[in-house]
Structure formats: C-alpha cells, structure tokens
Amino acid sequence: MKLPSAELIRRYDVAAPRYTSYPTVPCWDAPPGEAQWLEHLRRQLAARDSVGAALYVHIPFCRSLCTYCGCNTRITRDRSIATRYVGTLLEEWRLYREALGAGAAHVELHLGGGTPTFLAPEDLERLFRGLATSEAAGAEIRRSIEVDPRVTTLEHLDVLARAGFTRLSLGVQDFDPRVQDIVNRVQSEEQVAAVTEAARARGFTSVNFDLIYGLPLQTPDSVRATMSAVARLRPDRIALYAYAHVPWIRPAQRRFTEADLPVGEDKRRLYELGRELLAAQGYREIGLDHFALPDDELWQATESGRLHRNFMGYTERRTLPLIGLGVSAIGDAWSAFAQNEKVIEKYEEKVLRGELPLQRGHLLDAEDLVLRGHILELMTRFRTVWNERAPEVPFLASVHERLAPLEADGLVELAPGECRVTLLGRAFLRNVCMAFDARLARLTSNAPLFSRAV
Ligand SMILES: C[S@@+](CC[C@H](N)C(=O)[O-])C[C@H]1O[C@@H](n2cnc3c(N)ncnc32)[C@H](O)[C@@H]1O
Numbered sequence: 001m002k003l004p005s006a007e008l009i010r011r012y013d014v015a016a017p018r019y020t021s022y023p024t025v026p027c028w029d030a031p032p033g034e035a036q037w038l039e040h041l042r043r044q045l046a047a048r049d050s051v052g053a054a055l056y057v058h059i060p061f062c063r064s065l066c067t068y069c070g071c072n073t074r075i076t077r078d079r080s081i082a083t084r085y086v087g088t089l090l091e092e093w094r095l096y097r098e099a100l101g102a103g104a105a106h107v108e109l110h111l112g113g114g115t116p117t118f119l120a121p122e123d124l125e126r127l128f129r130g131l132a133t134s135e136a137a138g139a140e141i142r143r144s145i146e147v148d149p150r151v152t153t154l155e156h157l158d159v160l161a162r163a164g165f166t167r168l169s170l171g172v173q174d175f176d177p178r179v180q181d182i183v184n185r186v187q188s189e190e191q192v193a194a195v196t197e198a199a200r201a202r203g204f205t206s207v208n209f210d211l212i213y214g215l216p217l218q219t220p221d222s223v224r225a226t227m228s229a230v231a232r233l234r235p236d237r238i239a240l241y242a243y244a245h246v247p248w249i250r251p252a253q254r255r256f257t258e259a260d261l262p263v264g265e266d267k268r269r270l271y272e273l274g275r276e277l278l279a280a281q282g283y284r285e286i287g288l289d290h291f292a293l294p295d296d297e298l299w300q301a302t303e304s305g306r307l308h309r310n311f312m313g314y315t316e317r318r319t320l321p322l323i324g325l326g327v328s329a330i331g332d333a334w335s336a337f338a339q340n341e342k343v344i345e346k347y348e349e350k351v352l353r354g355e356l357p358l359q360r361g362h363l364l365d366a367e368d369l370v371l372r373g374h375i376l377e378l379m380t381r382f383r384t385v386w387n388e389r390a391p392e393v394p395f396l397a398s399v400h401e402r403l404a405p406l407e408a409d410g411l412v413e414l415a416p417g418e419c420r421v422t423l424l425g426r427a428f429l430r431n432v433c434m435a436f437d438a439r440l441a442r443l444t445s446n447a448p449l450f451s452r453a454v
C-alpha cells in the first residue's frame with residue numbers, strides 16, 4: 001500500500017472529530033426533553049427492523065489515573081461509593097422500564113468506563129441480576145466488557161462468565177516500560193497474559209486489546225515490542241487508537257511534556273509500523289484504527305457489509321436504540337442523542353428524584369439525518385452515494401467542491417453523486433468525513449474542540 005507522504009500528513013493534520021456520532025457532540029444544540037427522548041426511543045423500539053435495545057452501562061471508577069486518559073473517570077480506592085452507584089444504575093434502568101414497558105427488552109449489554117472491574121465481584125453480580133430481568137426472551141444476548149488487567153481477578157472473570165459475557169476488551173496501550181512509566185500505567189505482559197488466558201479458559205470467544213499510538217516517549221521500537229507481545233497473546237481484535245491530546249478537557253495530559261509526544265509524521269509512522277506488523281500476523285484493518293483476525297465476527301461483519309459504528313466504536317451489527325445508563329453515558333435513538341449528567345453526585349441526585357438524569361443531547365433535523373447516514377457509510381464502507389441531480393439536502397451540492405483538494409491528493413475518487421475513499425485516503429478518513437459535516441462548516445467558535453486527525 002502506498003504510504004502517505006510527509007507533505008500529505010502535514011496538510012491534513014488538523015483538528016478533526018472521530019465521528020462516533022453525527023452531529024458530533026460539540027455541535028449538539030437541540031436537547032430533547034425527557035418526554036421527547038422517551039418518544040424517540042419508543043419509535044426506534046417499534047421500528048420493523050428493531051431487534052431490541054442495546055444497553056451501555058458506564059462505570060466511571062478507576063484506582064489510579066493514567067495521565068493520557070480522555071475518558072470520564074472518578075479516581076478512588078473507596079469501593080463503597082461504587083456499591084451505592086450500582087443501586088443508582090438499577091434505579092435508572094427501572095425508570096426506563098417503567099416508561100417504556102416491555103418494549104425496553106435488551107439484546108446487547110456493554111459495560112465500559114472507567115473500569116467496570118473496579119466493582120467488587122458481588123456488586124457486578126448484583127448489577128447483572130438486576131439487568132437480566134429485562135433481557136429479550138429467546139434472543140441471543142451479546143455481552144461485552146472493558147477491563148483493566150491490573151484490577152481484574154479470577155473471581156471477576158467467573159462472575160462475568162456465569163452472567164454470559166463472551167467478549168472482553170483489555171486496556172493494554174503499550175508494553176514499553178518507559179512509556180508505561182511516564183503515563184502512570186505500569187502493567188506487565190504477564191498480567192495481560194494471565195487475564196487473556198483465564199478469560200479464554202472460561203469461554204470468552206472474543207478478546208480485544210486497546211492499544212494507543214502517539215503516547216509520550218513512544219518510538220518505533222516500543223511499537224515493535226508491543227506488537228511482539230500481541231503476536232504471543234493473539235487477541236482476536238485490536239483497537240489501535242490515535243492518542244487524542246485534549247489537555248483543555250483533560251488537564252492530567254499536561255503532566256508529561258508535549259515535547260515527548262510524537263506528532264505529525266512521526267506519529268503517523270508509528271501507526272503505519274503497527275499496521276504492517278499486525279498485517280504480518282494475519283490481522284486485517286477495519287475502518288478507522290481497528291483490526292481483527294479473519295475468524296472474528298467484526299471482520300466477518302466488514303465482509304458482509306453489516307459493520308456499524310457508534311459511541312463504542314465499530315460493532316458487528318446495528319442495534320438501535322442504544323440506551324446509556326450511568327454517569328456521562330450517551331444514548332442513541334438514531335433521530336436523537338441524549339447524554340447523562342457527567343458528575344456522579346448530580347447524576348445520583350436526579351435519578352433518586354425519579355428523573356432521567358439527562359444533561360444534554362440533540363434532536364436531529366432532516367439535514368442531520370441525511371448527513372449522518374453518509375458519514376456512517378464512509379466510516380464503515382469507505383464509500384457513499386447520493387442523488388447528484390436532486391440532492392436530499394442542499395449541503396450535498398457543495399461536497400464535491402470541498403473534496404476537490406482531497407481528490408487532487410489521491411485520497412478520494414469522485415463521480416457524480418459518489419465519493420469513494422482510496423486506500424491512501426483511509427489514513428485521512430476523518431478529513432473526508434469533514435467534507436460532509438455541515439454543522440462543523442457552520443461552527444463559528446475558535447475554541448479547541450477536537451484532537452488532531454493524525
Ligand atoms: C475505559 S478505557 C478501557 C478499560 C480500562 N479503564 C483500562 O484502561 O484498562 C477505554 C480505552 O480508551 C482509550 N483511551 C483513553 N484515553 C485515550 C486518549 N486520550 N486517546 C486515545 N485513546 C484513549 C484507551 O485505549 C483505553 O483502553
């Protein structure tokens with residue numbers, strides 16, 4: 001594959017959204033009220049092609065702070081706050097079930113964070129018992145969880161296996177001790193291997209490693225060391241995330257010096273090297289920053305055109321609506337988004353008052369809905385088509401003009417009513433999607449909003 005030149009990388013290394021949603025969160029400006037949000041959920045659940053809801057449950061707690069972290073976390077060693085939190089989560093779900101009735105049955109359950117295995121095994125068990133009452137009868141329920149190998153015990157894995165979890169995602173990031181030290185996340189290969197093997201022995205069929213490129217002090221040698229460990233442990237999937245440097249949102253990212261960060265071409269080369277080493281091990285690249293072995297369902301979904309993308313990244317099927325439970329969790333009813341309060345105390349206060357703890361969101365207008373579809377197509381299939389003669393929305397008429405420089409650089413191929421991302425252009429997928437982002441084009445703020453595209 002032709003690699004992007006230094007000049008291309010410089011040209012397209014601009015602040016760019018990751019497009020896990022459209023409109024992107026900073027552009028949301030039409031929050032639904034509680035009744036409206038529930039109405040959009042009901043409509044999705046009643047849709048002819050709906051298979052039931054997906055639940056995302058956010059557990060914000062972590063024992064220590066990794067200084068690169070961009071997630072919504074609460075650092076604590078006090079597990080009693082987490083025990084109380086589980087009670088609030090179950091109460092929030094009760095509010096949804098009361099409002100949505102039997103239609104709120106779920107077919108997917110995903111636990112993310114923070115660190116879900118911060119919870120004591122008995123708290124996890126209590127959570128699963130409470131949620132199990134609303135599983136869709138007779139459906140094959142998919143359950144997945146993000147875990148930190150440093151705090152995940154065999155007892156946790158036993159509870160998860162008993163509750164029917166088959167997918168596990170481990171936060172790994174990088175195996176180089178120098179990198180681990182500077183980001184305050186020291187974990188050995190043995191720790192990661194122990195959790196990976198124990199999970200497999202308990203029937204987990206898909207193990208994912210989260211890795212990050214662009215961390216401070218990372219070099220081609222650290223990428224080689226990390227990929228050698230990957231070769232030994234052979235996870236089914238890999239997310240190789242671009243480090244998102246957003247110190248105006250996450251001040252802990254100021255604890256290392258920016259001079260230690262690989263940026264621009266240096267950063268991109270780390271990704272290229274990682275991709276090359278993964279390809280040599282049989283991993284295939286999926287969309288943006290994700291890889292899978294050919295027998296993993298994510299790759300099969302890519303092959304059969306079922307691949308979907310939402311706030312959790314790439315998924316192998318389009319399950320809507322997504323109902324988010326817990327602090328800062330985001331729900332998606334396709335025609336509306338809603339995000340919960342981001343501060344635990346505020347979140348708890350609202351739930352205990354009997355209110356859905358919504359903080360912000362967005363009701364999509366007709367243009368949003370059309371552009372959302374195109375951005376999703378590009379993100380999952382590298383191609384999108386529209387009616388050139390009578391574009392569904394006027395904004396589409398100007399997309400070719402915005403994409404002309406990318407076409408000249410060989411990143412896209414354009415035809416009337418069609419945009420196809422080239423192999424070279426995949427490295428700049430976020431930039432291609434920006435040409436379809438009407439909300440971004442109209443944004444007047446100069447405040448920093450997104451991490452950089454490279
Ligand atoms: C909720 S954590 C995973 C579970 C657990 N907390 C852990 O770290 O092991 C989600 C993932 O987001 C990724 N992540 C966090 N901050 C990031 C950043 N600033 N840029 C890119 N990826 C980031 C990391 O790869 C991390 O594993």
Ligand code: SF4
Pocket residue numbers: 061062064065066069070071073113114115148171
């Ligand atoms: S990377 Fe994971 S463990 Fe580290 S602070 Fe973020 S959420 Fe917590």
